[in-house]
Amino acid sequence: ELHNAAFRWPETKLEKEKKKEGGSSSSGKSRSRAARALAEQDAAAEAAAAEARPPTVSNLNLTLPSGSLTAVIGPVGSGKSSLLVGILGDMPRMCGRVVVRGEVVYCAQEPWIQNLT
Numbered sequence: 001e002l003h004n005a006a007f008r009w010p011e012t013k014l015e016k017e018k019k020k021e022g023g024s025s026s027s028g029k030s031r032s033r034a035a036r037a038l039a040e041q042d043a044a045a046e047a048a049a050a051e052a053r054p055p056t057v058s059n060l061n062l063t064l065p066s067g068s069l070t071a072v073i074g075p076v077g078s079g080k081s082s083l084l085v086g087i088l089g090d091m092p093r094m095c096g097r098v099v100v101r102g103e104v105v106y107c108a109q110e111p112w113i114q115n116l117t
Contacts, residue, residue: 002061004097006057006059
């Protein structure tokens with residue numbers, strides 16, 4: 001069961017590095033006070049934007065009958081894998097409630113090409 005759940009992937013390494021670069025201030029004397037203030041404002045705006053990242057999937061409400069076989073289908077990039085990974089607990093939950101009773105079996109999509117085709 002999912003009740004008003006929302007999930008978001010953690011920040012990537014690149015996003016973390018950008019935040020660090022924006023947050024570090026150089027104390028060089030050649031930089032004017034106005035330029036430093038502007039750089040600090042830009043860094044604060046970037047940090048706020050990173051914190052305000054929208055969830056990967058949100059407003060999820062789902063109830064599945066016990067013992068059912070369920071398939072998740074949809075177009076590429078629609079959030080199918082994110083939904084399943086969120087239910088399994090591998091993606092951080094931002095809000096809502098996830099209840100899994102019993103066992104869950106998940107077969108991840110692994111693309112492969114047979115060599116003899």
